[in-house]
Amino acid sequence: MNTRREFIKKMGACSTSLMLPGILFPFTSFYGNRGTSNWVTTEINTGKIRGIRNDGVSVFIGIPYAGKVSGNRRFRKPGVMSAWTGIRDTYELEAPAIQGPRRGEPTPAEDCLFLNVWTPANDGKKRPVMFYSHGGGFVIGSGGSAGQDGSNLARNFDVVVVETNHRLGMLGFMYLDEVAGSEYVGSGNMGLLDIVEGLKWVHENIHVFGGDPNNVMIFGESGGGAKTSCLYAMPDAAPYFNKASIESGPGVRMLTKDMAAQNTEYVLQEFGLTNKTWRKLLDIPTDEILKVQAKVPFTPPYQGKSTNQKAADPTPVGFGPVVDGIALPYHPFDPIAPDISKDKPLMVGWNEDEFTFFMWERRDTEFPTLDFDGLKVRLESQFGEDTPKIIETYRDSLPNASPADIYIAVSSITMIGLGSVEIAQRKLEQGGAPVYLYNFGYKSEVKIPGTDYAMGTPHAMDISFKFNNEIPPKEGEPDRPSFFGGGRPERFQASHNMAALWTSFAKNGRPLVKELPEWPAYSLSNKATMRIDAQCEIIKNRYAKELEMWTEIGRLNE
Structure with missing residues (x-):
């Protein structure tokens, strides 16, 4: 698996x-x-x-x-x-x-x-x-x-x-x-x-x-x-x-040191160098560096617990931060x-439909047409024998969801959400400053090109919202729909809400805004999540069934 x-x-x-x-x-x-x-x-x-x-x-x-x-x-x-x-x-x-x-x-x-x-x-x-x-x-x-x-x-x-x-x-x-x-x-x-x-x-x-x-x-x-x-x-x-x-x-x-050393070994081989002649790397033109770099996988924001890939897989794992001990x-x-x-407050979270971004990026126009047999085939390549349990759990939690909806939900939470929950849990266990968990949920009506499937809340859409760059046009100017955020006027309020929460946290270490619901710190008793939208809400123990299932099959805190 x-x-x-x-x-x-x-x-x-x-x-x-x-x-x-x-x-x-x-x-x-x-x-x-x-x-x-x-x-x-x-x-x-x-x-x-x-x-x-x-x-x-x-x-x-x-x-x-x-x-x-x-x-x-x-x-x-x-x-x-x-x-x-x-x-x-x-x-x-x-x-x-x-x-x-x-x-x-x-x-x-x-x-x-x-x-x-x-x-x-x-x-x-x-x-x-x-x-x-x-x-x-x-x-x-x-x-x-x-x-x-x-x-x-x-x-x-x-x-x-x-x-x-x-x-x-x-x-x-x-x-x-x-x-x-x-x-x-x-x-x-x-x-x-x-x-x-x-x-x-x-x-x-x-x-x-x-x-x-x-x-x-x-x-x-x-x-x-x-x-x-x-x-x-x-x-x-x-x-x-x-x-x-x-x-x-x-x-x-x-990345562990072993994984990073694997990258180094690969790069030296690509340039015809050895550990003794590594210094020639200092003179290689940057365009040649980019050519070799393009052969190396894109490193995700975090790694699983497998720490020694070299024996099983000699290929490079990609460039990213290294746990070097220093x-x-x-x-x-x-x-x-x-x-x-320990004493520094933390916010952590993700967008509800992260994975639609990657479907758009890959120009995948087939996933919206999935039936449940097709969904099973897609998920089996990632989750193997756990696939039936995953589908059963999501069909129970989201009874009105289409197979495509479940595919996006599963892919979004495994790509980004589980790691975010893991961070919240670890910060809470530490017993220091508070941690606040969020989901960004404003839904864009923009369709993935070649489909009738809306982007929803894709990866990266939060950027323009939290920077308050989704704002009403000045008087006399037309409203220009944003690339991901779309053209509905409700996006202006969602952007204001997100920016207000972020700047409140910057000012005081607490994301509290007078006109919004009070955002409690994440705790064992509430497992509170702020869902950020034009109308914000606090949801306690969100995704409870799903997270229980992910824990049971070893995907949360793996």
């Missing part, structure tokens, strides 16, 4: 060729219309910078936060940041990490350590800081995707928003500790350590943007959720944040929640 890790790995592998930036986040750049904006200048610890003030928000785009990571710094911690004289313009996006071209963004580059800041004002106030790590697994994405523009959060909820570019793929997660010597310790987690450098930058500089360095929330979606899971467990990150939210990317477990000492939430963040 395949493990959940293998299931997600399969989905990731088949998705990689389709997960292009312009598809995943189909938006243009967002740094504003300079013709109707005013310049704003401030000074950080490396020099003066000039951004744009537009419609009540000051925006600084493309600020360097750490030094060189190319040449002899490849696979190592960044070089020292150099100060500059004069005023540096920071109102246009800078290079994202090495990957394929991104719509509306500069050409990706190896030296990619830039961040973006949105603030209501550079006025010395102490606003909460919301520090976001982008999605795209561990191989694509940037802090410059327009769906995650922080302007509305800053303007409407009086917070400061920060997003980084950081190393990805082979350049961010190539484990060389065992072949390259002491200078390369932590090499398997350079992408995470870049984010830590961004957090350090916030600690030293955010006060000049009206932010409070002692009230920082880290959050992220999909791969960004997995990165947030890791940061929650990293000693280097611990001093620089106070709370976290893990969204559709439950990083319960990450930068990432342990699996983030296995077997327990990280003690280092």
